[in-house]
Amino acid sequence: MDPERKKVxxxxxxSTFPDEVLERVLVQLKSHKDRSSVSLVCHxxxxxxxxxRTHVFIANCYSVTxxxxxxxxxxxxxVSLKGKPRFSDFNLVPPKWGADIRSWLVMFAAKYPxxxxxxxxxxxxxxxxxxxxALSCPNFKGLSLLSCDGFSTDGLAAIATHCKNLTxxxxxxxxxxxxxxxxxxxxxxxFSSLEVLNFxxxxxxxxxxxxxxxxxxxxxxxxxxVNRNITLEQLPRLLIHAPLLTELxxxxxxxxxxxxxxxxxxxxxxxxxNLNTLSGLSEVTALSLPALYPTCANLTFLNLSCxxxxxxxxxxxxxxxxxxxxLWVLDTVEDxxxxxxxxxxxxxxxxxxxxxxxxxxxxxxxxxxxxxxAVSYGCRRLSYVLYFCRQMTNAAVETIVQNCPDFxxxxxxxxxxxxxxxxxxxxxDKAFCAVVKTCTRLQRLAVSGLLTDLTFExxxxxxxxxxxxxxxxxxxxxxxxxxxxxxxPKLRKLEIRDCPFxxxxxxxxxxxxxxxxxxxxxxxxxxxxxxxxxAKEMPRLNVExxxxxxxxxxxxxxxxxxxxxxxxxxxxxxxxxxx
Amino acid sequence: xxxMELQLGLALPVxxxxxxxxxxxxxxxxxxxxxxxxxxxxxxxxxxxxGEKWVKNKRSSEEAFGDLPQITTFPLTLWNGQPNEDDDRKxxxxxxxxxxxxxxxxxxVGWPPIKSWRVKQLHQxxxxxxxxxxxxxxxxSAHHQRSSTGTGSSNSLYVKVKMKGVAIARKIDLxxxxxxxxxTNSLITMFPNGRQNIDNDCASYALTYQDKDGDWLLxxxxxxxxxxxxxxxxxxxxxxxx
Numbered sequence: 001m002d003p004e005r006k007k008v009x010x011x012x013x014x015s016t017f018p019d020e021v022l023e024r025v026l027v028q029l030k031s032h033k034d035r036s037s038v039s040l041v042c043h044x045x046x047x048x049x050x051x052x053r054t055h056v057f058i059a060n061c062y063s064v065t066x067x068x069x070x071x072x073x074x075x076x077x078x079v080s081l082k083g084k085p086r087f088s089d090f091n092l093v094p095p096k097w098g099a100d101i102r103s104w105l106v107m108f109a110a111k112y113p114x115x116x117x118x119x120x121x122x123x124x125x126x127x128x129x130x131x132x133x134a135l136s137c138p139n140f141k142g143l144s145l146l147s148c149d150g151f152s153t154d155g156l157a158a159i160a161t162h163c164k165n166l167t168x169x170x171x172x173x174x175x176x177x178x179x180x181x182x183x184x185x186x187x188x189x190x191f192s193s194l195e196v197l198n199f200x201x202x203x204x205x206x207x208x209x210x211x212x213x214x215x216x217x218x219x220x221x222x223x224x225x226v227n228r229n230i231t232l233e234q235l236p237r238l239l240i241h242a243p244l245l246t247e248l249x250x251x252x253x254x255x256x257x258x259x260x261x262x263x264x265x266x267x268x269x270x271x272x273x274n275l276n277t278l279s280g281l282s283e284v285t286a287l288s289l290p291a292l293y294p295t296c297a298n299l300t301f302l303n304l305s306c307x308x309x310x311x312x313x314x315x316x317x318x319x320x321x322x323x324x325x326x327l328w329v330l331d332t333v334e335d336x337x338x339x340x341x342x343x344x345x346x347x348x349x350x351x352x353x354x355x356x357x358x359x360x361x362x363x364x365x366x367x368x369x370x371x372x373x374a375v376s377y378g379c380r381r382l383s384y385v386l387y388f389c390r391q392m393t394n395a396a397v398e399t400i401v402q403n404c405p406d407f408x409x410x411x412x413x414x415x416x417x418x419x420x421x422x423x424x425x426x427x428x429d430k431a432f433c434a435v436v437k438t439c440t441r442l443q444r445l446a447v448s449g450l451l452t453d454l455t456f457e458x459x460x461x462x463x464x465x466x467x468x469x470x471x472x473x474x475x476x477x478x479x480x481x482x483x484x485x486x487x488x489p490k491l492r493k494l495e496i497r498d499c500p501f502x503x504x505x506x507x508x509x510x511x512x513x514x515x516x517x518x519x520x521x522x523x524x525x526x527x528x529x530x531x532x533x534x535a536k537e538m539p540r541l542n543v544e545x546x547x548x549x550x551x552x553x554x555x556x557x558x559x560x561x562x563x564x565x566x567x568x569x570x571x572x573x574x575x576x577x578x579x
Numbered sequence: 580x581x582x583m584e585l586q587l588g589l590a591l592p593v594x595x596x597x598x599x600x601x602x603x604x605x606x607x608x609x610x611x612x613x614x615x616x617x618x619x620x621x622x623x624x625x626x627x628x629x630g631e632k633w634v635k636n637k638r639s640s641e642e643a644f645g646d647l648p649q650i651t652t653f654p655l656t657l658w659n660g661q662p663n664e665d666d667d668r669k670x671x672x673x674x675x676x677x678x679x680x681x682x683x684x685x686x687x688v689g690w691p692p693i694k695s696w697r698v699k700q701l702h703q704x705x706x707x708x709x710x711x712x713x714x715x716x717x718x719x720s721a722h723h724q725r726s727s728t729g730t731g732s733s734n735s736l737y738v739k740v741k742m743k744g745v746a747i748a749r750k751i752d753l754x755x756x757x758x759x760x761x762x763t764n765s766l767i768t769m770f771p772n773g774r775q776n777i778d779n780d781c782a783s784y785a786l787t788y789q790d791k792d793g794d795w796l797l798x799x800x801x802x803x804x805x806x807x808x809x810x811x812x813x814x815x816x817x818x819x820x821x
Contacts, residue, residue, distance in 0.1 A: 090689030147694070173696050201696055286755060306700065310755065356701060357750075358691045388691060415691045472690065497689075 019048050026052040051075060058082070059517055061099055061123065062542065065566040066107035078117035078142075079108070085520050085560055087495055088122055089147060092522055092558065094546065096573050100124045100150070103571075109136035117142040117168075124148065130155030134162035142168035142196070152177035153204070160186035167220075168196035181206035181229075187214055194218040198225040200249045200280060205229045216241035225249025228282045228306075231256070236268035243271055250280035253307070255288045262291065269295045279303035286313050296320040303328045305354050315340035326350040331366035331388065338371030342378025350384035351375060358388070358415060369396035376403035383441075384409040391422045392449060397431035407439040411446035417473035417498075420450040429454040436462040446470040456480035460487025468493045481505035485512050492516050498523035503530030506559070510534065513541050518562035522546075526556045528579075534561065535579035542568055543579045736807060742770045742815040753807050759799050762786075766815060785816045 026049055029035055039049040055078040058064060069076075083099025085092075101123050108115050115137045125148050134140065140163050145151075153176065159169065160183055184199070184206040194214070199206070208230070215221060221242045230238075230251030239245070255262070265288075272295050284307045296302075299321050304314070305328040314329065314337040324345045329337065331353055341348065353367055369392050376382065382404040392414050401407065412431075420427055428449035436442060436458050443465055447455060451474035459466065460483035467490050475481065481501040484494065485508050494516065502525035513519060528545065535543040546558035568578045736753040749769050756762045763786060786798040790809040798806065798813070 087689065089694050090692050091695065092689045173694060175695065305697075308752065310752070354697065355691065355693070358693055358698075358701070388693075413691055417687070417690065470692075472692070498687075 019044060022048040023052045027054075030055075032057050054078060055080070055117075060562055060564075061104070062566060062569055063517075063562060063564045066104050068565065070107050070111040074111070076112050077115060078119075079104075079112075079115065080119040080121075081123060082121045083123035085495070085518065086122070086493075087497065087520055087522065092497065094548075094575060095149075096124075097546070097576065098124070098569065098571055098573065100126075100129075100571065102126070102129050105129055105133055105136070108133070113137060114139050116140060117144075119144040119146075120148055121146045122148065124150040125155070126150050127152055127155035127158065131158035131162075134158050139165060141165050141193075142170075144168065144170040144172075145174055146170075146172045147174060149175035153179045153181070153183045153202070157183040157186045160184065161188075164188075164191070165193055166191075167193050169194070170196055170198040170223075171202065172198060173201055176202075178203050180204050184214070185210040189213075190217075192217040192219065195220045196223040197221065198223065198249065200225040200227055202227050203229075208234055212237055212241070219244075221245065223247040223277075225279060226251045228252050228280075232265065232288060236264045239268035239272055244274060245272055246274050247277035248272065248275055248279070249303075250278075250282075252283045253281045253288050254283035254285060265291045266294070273298070275299060277301040277303070279306070281307040283307075284309065284313075286310075289313055289317055292317065293320045297323070299324060301326040304333075305330055305352065308332045308356060309337070310334075311336035311340065315344075318344040321345065322347075324348055326384075328352040328354070330354050330356050332356055333367075335367055335371035335374065338367060339374040342374040342376075345379055347381060348375070348379035349381050351379070351382060352384075352386040353388055354386075355388040355415065366390055369393050372396065373399055376400040380404060381406065383407055386411040386413075388413045388415060390415055391419070392428065392431065393421045393423050394426065394428060394430035394434075395421075395423075397428075398434040401434050401438040405438050406441060407435070408441050409444040410435050410439065410442060411444065411470070412448055413446065414449040417448075418450045419448075427452050427454070429458070433458040433462075436466075440465065442466055444468040447474055448472060449474075452476045453480035453483070456483045460484045463488050465490055467491060469495070471496045471499055473498050475499045475501060478502055478505035478508075482508040485509035493518055495520040496522070496524060500525055502526055503533075506530050507534060507537075510537055513538060513561055514563050516563070518560065520558075520560055521556075522558040524559075526559055527554050528556050529554065531556045531559055532579050540564070544569070544572070545577045545579065547575050547577060738810055738812050740766065740769070740813040740815065743817060753810065758803055759786075759806075762798075766813075770815060783817060786813060787816055788813050 022045070026035075026038060029038065029049075029052075032055075035049055035053060039046045050072050051074065053073050054075060056069060056073055056076050057080040058069070059082050061081050061083045081101070081104065084097060087093060088097070099122060101120060108118075109132070113136065116139055118133070118140075119142075123145075125145065130151060133143075143159060143163075143166070151174075155176075156169070156171065159166065181202070181204040187194075187210075191214075195218070197214075197218075206227075206229075211226070211230075215224065215238050222244055224238065224242055224245055225247070226238070226249060228251050232251075232253055232255055235250055239248075269291055275295050276298055278292070278295070278299055278301070281304060289309075296317070297320065300323055302321060302324055303326075308330055309317070310332060311334050314333045318324070318340050322344065325347055327341060327345065327348060327350070329341075329352070333340075333353075338353070341351070353371075355366060357366065367387070367389050369389070372385075372387055372389070372392075373396055376399065380403060383406050385407065386409075389412075392412065397412075414428070421431075428447075428451055431449070432445075432447055432451070432455045435445065442463055445459070445463065445466060445468070447470070453476045456475060457480075459469065463469075466488050469484065469488070469491065471494075478501055481496070481499070482505055484491070485505070491512070497520075499521075501521065506521065506526050507530060509519070531543050531545055535541070540563060542560075542562055542564045544560045545556045546560065548557040551557045569576070572578055737750050738753060740749045740751055751765065751769070753762070756765065763784075766786070787795050788798050788806070788810045789795050789812050791811060795814075798810075801809075
């Protein structure tokens with residue numbers, strides 16, 4: 001066919017495709033990346049997409065304003081928002097920095113009164129905001145708060161009281177003012193819609209009878225994660241009312257009166273045959289652990305990061321968990337425990353090992369490179385690892401990635417800063433070179449140990465799919481950071497602390513920052529002048545400096561750079577300078 | 580290697596000046612503080628190691644350590660609440676981890692990168708290791724009160740175990756054992772190195788413990804339960820005659 005004629009026909013075809021049909025099709029699209037691509041095709045597709053979108057995910061609450069979002073997407077039912085930079089989890093961001101949900105809620109009340117779901121991460125949320133949300137959105141169903149701050153259990157009480165259709169209440173790892181457990185008793189006696197309830201991190205007692213009644217009324221309950229105050233004796237009384245549970249977070253797993261409750265517990269667990277996720281288990285001992293065995297056959301995710309298990313206990317437990325895909329443990333299990341992981345969990349994809357003594361250097365109480373190697377031999381499908389240890393060697397990491405080349409997330413934390421390979425005394429450059437060269441699918445990398453610029457040369461050169469890089473106490477000069485900014489085509493988040501990178505490094509990324517979500521640099525060598533220059537050259541970036549008390553005028557102590565269509569923040573506190 | 584670790588440890592950047600017992604790190608950092616602001620090296624206050632020499636060239640670790648001559652002469656024993664000092668302070672409360680305030684002074688902010696709620700949980704866990712009568716008594720009563728107070732106290736009992744001649748101590752949870760035999764069996768597997776030149780005879784070793792009054796006693800004389808209620812730390816001694 002004549003190419004000209006073909007072009008004309010194609011144009012006609014697109015423009016006569018009815019929007020209603022297109023919207024019906026687009027409604028099926030869930031991935032926000034796909035939706036982004038769709039919206040860029042042409043104007044009519046942009047419109048069709050924006051009308052059909054019901055969920056919006058805003059990765060940086062300051063990258064856009066509530067007004068812009070509501071103008072573009074009129075039919076939103078579900079919002080996910082992330083606020084503070086990730087290093088705020090480790091106290092590197094002063095309190096009252098911002099990311100307050102309030103202005104968003106005002107918009108929701110006006111434009112999205114039918115809002116059903118809100119998922120917040122690292123945002124500041126007050127009790128008044130929670131009450132406002134509960135009262136403004138009568139159809140509100142799901143609230144998830146992760147690593148948020150600014151609220152108390154009074155706010156939870158407001159949600160429980162007013163949200164008649166609530167299906168999800170997920171309160172995780174927040175810095176909240178836990179005044180009392182009475183919020184749980186605020187659910188009305190006829191309330192029965194809950195499907196997800198997670199209050200594992202709250203420390204006050206809730207009224208157990210109220211909880212028991214709630215669980216028995218909510219016939220669709222699928223996820224229940226209680227706090228440590230719920231005892232092992234109380235647990236069966238909850239489990240018998242929730243046969244549909246797929247995810248369970250227990251309270252304390254300590255048996256106070258050995259013989260009598262064991263059979264009740266065993267029976268209760270025997271009924272929970274749908275469990276795929278198990279967590280909690282605080283204070284678990286060798287005596288109470290066997291009660292779990294029957295329920296472990298279908299477990300895919302076992303979170304033992306609050307349970308100080310020893311290697312033998314873990315080994316005995318894992319024999320019963322052949323289907324495990326995700327395992328989180330404390331380093332009390334030691335290398336021997338990890339050998340048991342390697343032997344028993346061939347399907348394992350994710351392993352996280354948390355330290356029990358991060359600040360005590362003189363006891364040896366943890367895992368070493370041997371444990372990691374053992375896991376890599378047994379679990380060839382490993383793709384996500386978070387590993388805290390006190391010693392590591394280049395050779396070990398080389399072996400590990402040879403065994404497991406499919407890593408997508410490799411987060412190694414050698415806990416003593418600048419620690420070299422303990423056998424050869426060399427920097428750990430070779431280790432991370434092996435990681436980026438071998439693991440071509442690598443998306444997220446956290447480095448540690450003694451590292452020279454060579455590590456960053458390798459990362460820049462080989463890490464083609466890398467999206468997130470976390471660096472601490474590493475590198476020798478600006479060159480290191482320049483290599484990363486000059487390579488890594490898919491880099492979105494770069495967070496750096498206490499490295500010898502200065503203005504030259506910062507400014508070498510001029511062309512890159514607009515394609516990234518954000519850059520964090522603290523404790524580095526960047527100066528105020530360097531930041532001002534960056535701000536001047538790149539007006540569409542927000543360049544913010546957090547001033548620390550007692551630091552000198554020209555140093556830029558903590559720098560946070562991010563792209564934004566919202567312009568500079570209007571709610572910045574006095575210690576945040578927008579340049 | 581250990582000395583190198585200590586050198587590294589001494590140079591940890593912190594946001595407030597390090598206050599180590601008997602040693603003021605600031606003495607060694609005076610140079611840095613006096614440097615003019617516009618110059619290349621990091622200033623101490625921004626929390627970085629004096630980095631001028633790190634910046635100029637890529638360096639191997641040996642070279643880098645060689646550039647900190649003041650620190651190489653620093654005696655090992657003055658580092659940070661050293662284990663050896665414990666034995667000299669009979670009866671004095673010596674927590675196995677620093678209490679929170681000291682921690683903030685002696686450790687880098689936000690490192691290792693563990694979320695605050697986990698750190699809090701670890702503190703609860705460790706509170707029960709501290710020497711002193713209070714904790715042991717509390718533990719038993721807290722046990723029964725748990726459903727009403729809901730403090731979520733941990734019921735593990737971690738104690739430090741040292742063996743003469745072995746540099747690194749271990750920690751064990753005494754709740755996991757129900758007899759002296761079980762304990763000693765476990766300890767034997769934990770300290771294999773110390774046994775290199777001795778035959779596998781338990782009688783060659785003596786297990787001693789420090790009780791809540793600060794006295795060192797031979798383990799095995801009192802009933803197991805009494806023992807667990809009063810033990811603060813353990814030490815394994817080799818019987819030269821055995």
